[in-house]
Amino acid sequence: MQTAQTAPAIVLVHPQMGENIGAAARVMANFGLCDLRLVAPRDGWPNPAAETMSAGALPEHVDVTVFDAVEAAIADLNMVIATTARPRGMEKPVLGTGAAVQKLKSVAGATGLLFGAEKSGLENEAVALCDAILTYPVNARFSSLNLAQSVAAFAHAWAEEGAPEDSAALQGAPIPATKSELQNMMEHFEDELDRAGFFHPEVKKPVMIQNLRNAFTRAGWTAQEVRTFRGAIKALALGRGSARIDRPGG
Amino acid sequence: MQTAQTAPAIVLVHPQMGENIGAAARVMANFGLCDLRLVAPRDGWPNPAAETMSAGALPEHVDVTVFDAVEAAIADLNMVIATTARPRGMEKPVLGTGAAVQKLKSVAGATGLLFGAEKSGLENEAVALCDAILTYPVNARFSSLNLAQSVAAFAHAWAEEGAPEDSAALQGAPIPATKSELQNMMEHFEDELDRAGFFHPEVKKPVMIQNLRNAFTRAGWTAQEVRTFRGAIKALALGRGSARIDRPGG
Numbered sequence: 110m111q112t113a114q115t116a117p118a119i120v121l122v123h124p125q126m127g128e129n130i131g132a133a134a135r136v137m138a139n140f141g142l143c144d145l146r147l148v149a150p151r152d153g154w155p156n157p158a159a160e161t162m163s164a165g166a167l168p169e170h171v172d173v174t175v176f177d178a179v180e181a182a183i184a185d186l187n188m189v190i191a192t193t194a195r196p197r198g199m200e201k202p203v204l205g206t207g208a209a210v211q212k213l214k215s216v217a218g219a220t221g222l223l224f225g226a227e228k229s230g231l232e233n234e235a236v237a238l239c240d241a242i243l244t245y246p247v248n249a250r251f252s253s254l255n256l257a258q259s260v261a262a263f264a265h266a267w268a269e270e271g272a273p274e275d276s277a278a279l280q281g282a283p284i285p286a287t288k289s290e291l292q293n294m295m296e297h298f299e300d301e302l303d304r305a306g307f308f309h310p311e312v313k314k315p316v317m318i319q320n321l322r323n324a325f326t327r328a329g330w331t332a333q334e335v336r337t338f339r340g341a342i343k344a345l346a347l348g349r350g351s352a353r354i355d356r357p358g359g
Numbered sequence: 360m361q362t363a364q365t366a367p368a369i370v371l372v373h374p375q376m377g378e379n380i381g382a383a384a385r386v387m388a389n390f391g392l393c394d395l396r397l398v399a400p401r402d403g404w405p406n407p408a409a410e411t412m413s414a415g416a417l418p419e420h421v422d423v424t425v426f427d428a429v430e431a432a433i434a435d436l437n438m439v440i441a442t443t444a445r446p447r448g449m450e451k452p453v454l455g456t457g458a459a460v461q462k463l464k465s466v467a468g469a470t471g472l473l474f475g476a477e478k479s480g481l482e483n484e485a486v487a488l489c490d491a492i493l494t495y496p497v498n499a500r501f502s503s504l505n506l507a508q509s510v511a512a513f514a515h516a517w518a519e520e521g522a523p524e525d526s527a528a529l530q531g532a533p534i535p536a537t538k539s540e541l542q543n544m545m546e547h548f549e550d551e552l553d554r555a556g557f558f559h560p561e562v563k564k565p566v567m568i569q570n571l572r573n574a575f576t577r578a579g580w581t582a583q584e585v586r587t588f589r590g591a592i593k594a595l596a597l598g599r600g601s602a603r604i605d606r607p608g609g
Binding site for chain 2: 132135136138139140141156164165166205206207235245246247248250251252253254255257260261266268269344
């Protein structure tokens with residue numbers, strides 16, 4: 110499915126204030142974005158404060174979907190960019206807004222932007238799931254952006270880029286794997302690594318997994334490549350299992 | 360004076376809600392803008408709601424100056440762009456955000472952006488004072504931007520453009536007249552036209568003046584050109600006056 114003509118989903122992770130959700134929805138509608146996803150909003154959903162601040166964008170112009178976890182919220186997306194001001198020490202491309210918009214417009218598939226909670230921002234685990242990082246050129250002495258303003262800056266830049274690429278130009282481009290395909294692949298791989306005693310010492314497991322996920326995510330897998338890699342993991346795991354059985358002296 | 364390195368002033372004309380002023384100040388500080396000018400804010404100034412919403416931007420990171428009229432607020436600026444979504448039927452350049460930022464960065468002198476009141480936007484008289492119009496690429500079905508979001512979109516785009524032009528590149532560029540030099544010139548001209556009976560019928564005077572001001576403003580006068588033109592008006596007026604005296608039979 111070629112969905113490059115679709116504006117990206119905006120994913121707010123653990124948003125706190127309904128006012129910010131509503132203001133984000135309003136500016137999304139202003140600039141033609143209509144897919145708002147909320148991961149575990151603090152005050153639940155629906156939220157009257159959000160509706161009021163949306164100035165009519167909710168529910169008419171923007172669709173809201175609520176999820177329990179980031180993984181579920183981005184499962185159907187083919188490319189996701191994390192918006193964060195903080196350096197993460199992760200080996201991911203860090204883009205300015207113009208480059209992020211270009212990257213999203215050039216992909217054949219569904220895309221999304223992740224925004225963190227008002228105070229804490231995005232957790233490393235969420236950033237690790239993303240293909241790239243978008244960092245705004247903020248004033249180092251006053252860098253804390255309001256959540257809705259942060260959405261506004263992106264939404265405006267998206268609209269400003271003009272019409273999306275001609276979808277014909279994307280016909281030949283491979284379709285990236287969806288995030289759920291990629292996540293399933295990574296979990297499959299991690300399970301097998303776990304069984305193989307790879308995560309040692311146990312205390313280092315989270316950071317090892319994060320490093321792996323960063324690398325895998327950065328690689329920009331196509332759906333076909335995911336299938337191939339999963340076949341390879343399966344083959345390795347079976348081989349290891351069968352080796353255990355077949356070589357009693359091993 | 361070469362002030363091209365300075366970020367533009369943000370001029371809010373008749374802003375209503377302190378919350379919007381504060382949110383605008385916050386996002387200005389986020390993106391390195393520090394000169395906020397208020398024209399007759401509805402609730403006066405200072406405004407506690409604005410300070411709260413600014414999250415510390417006011418008064419520490421953004422300077423606020425209050426004016427009675429737009430003319431006074433932009434008197435010292437050399438180039439001013441009006442932000443408005445509505446087509447005006449005015450012969451002024453209409454720019455996208457990227458082009459507006461480029462135009463502002465390329466000018467040798469002080470610059471500013473005008474934003475209208477929350478509901479009514481900018482009045483034609485204010486737009487007529489500006490060199491160009493900035494229009495955001497909004498969704499025609501949901502075009503009403505929140506005031507602070509509108510400031511956010513510009514401020515982000517300004518910061519995103521990176522470092523301003525090397526001032527050396529602007530050394531040879533002529534310095535545009537300030538808005539007060541231009542306004543004085545136009546008023547001088549209009550006074551003389553008035554005395555000459557040009558504005559006829561009287562009911563058409565406002566639209567005639569607006570057309571003149573649009574044309575003059577669009578011309579991008581340098582300070583030297585303003586002086587020259589004022590000399591010309593004076594000469595014409597004197598000539599007309601002296602003709603009246605010298606030619607008793609005329």
